[in-house]
Amino acid sequence: MPPVSASSPSSPSPLSRDAVVRALRAAGCVFAEDEARLILAAARTPDELAAMVDRRVTGLPLELVLGWAEFRGLRITVEPGVFVPRRRTEFLVEQALAHAPDAAVVVDLCCGTGAVGAALAAAVGRVELHAADIDPAAVRCARRNVTAFGGQVHEGDLFEALPDSLRGRVGILAANVPYVPTGEVPLLPAEARDHEPHVALDGGPDGLDVLRRVAAEAPRWLAPGGCLVVETSERQAPKALDAFTRSGLSARLAVSEELYAHVVTGLSQASSRAPSTPV
Known part of the structure; x- marks a missing residue:
């Protein structure tokens, strides 16, 4: 699918939850709503949000997109590789x-x-x-x-x-x-x-x-x-x-x-x- 950008005409707002959910769901993310919530909470700017969604829809694990994974109530730092x-x-x-x-x-x-x-x-x-x-x-x-x-x-x-x-x-x-x-x-x-x-x-x-x-x-x-x-x-x-x-x-x-x-x-x-x- 095409990358999600801050200026995408399909998104009424670069921070639109619905737009992020649609992009993740189209990429095959089973828990698109939950993933969208986490990505939206982590993104500090519209450009960062667009980049994070792009990385996720191209197959990067969610934990690497976020930089952390939850494990027994702890936020565990996760790095590439x-x-x-x-x-x-x-x-x-x-x-x-x-x-x-x-x-x-x-x-x-x-x-x-x-x-x-x-x-x-x-x-x-x-x-x-x-x-x-x-x-x-x-x-x-x-x-x-x-x-x-x-x-x-x-x-x-x-x-x-x-x-x-x-x-x-x-x-x-x-x-x-x-x-x-x-x-x-x-x-x-x-x-x-x-x-x-x-x-x-x-x-x-x-x-x-x-x-x-x-x-x-x-x-x-x-x-x-x-x-x-x-x-x-x-x-x-x-x-x-x-x-x-x-x-x-x-x-x-x-x-x-x-x-x-x-x-x-x-x-x-x-x-x-x-x-x-x-x-």
């Missing part, structure tokens, strides 16, 4: 808090924007927070989101990025690992496929390569009573549970039908206990 936090991942945070609500040390592995770590720190309160990612762009973005919680962000491949002083001390190890099978990455929606780094999406031939690596190493980093929480898919859940069990963790699966989210939690055999809140 960084994985956008999904609402379903809020369920991972809920599961971590159910198992270790008083964690003293939290690690957000494969952190992307750092949304999971920030949300956990906001919920727990005073906590030693660390986040890590292999992607320099994600590390830069995460620093903008976790600094307010006193968090530190490290660059590197999984546990290699973390300080050795964390071994045996981590109360919550949250790892939102990539879990899309390599062959299915080209089938993802364009918003993910074209605008997010493949390293944050591609989980190897069956989607579980990174999950297996995290599960194998996690017991050396968890504190007594600590937990590892990882998001996966319904199809992959049985193999994910097996990977946790093989690493010596007591594994359990939690499912949110509302969010279509599947989270595997692993506890050390010596410290397994029921979650403190119902799931």
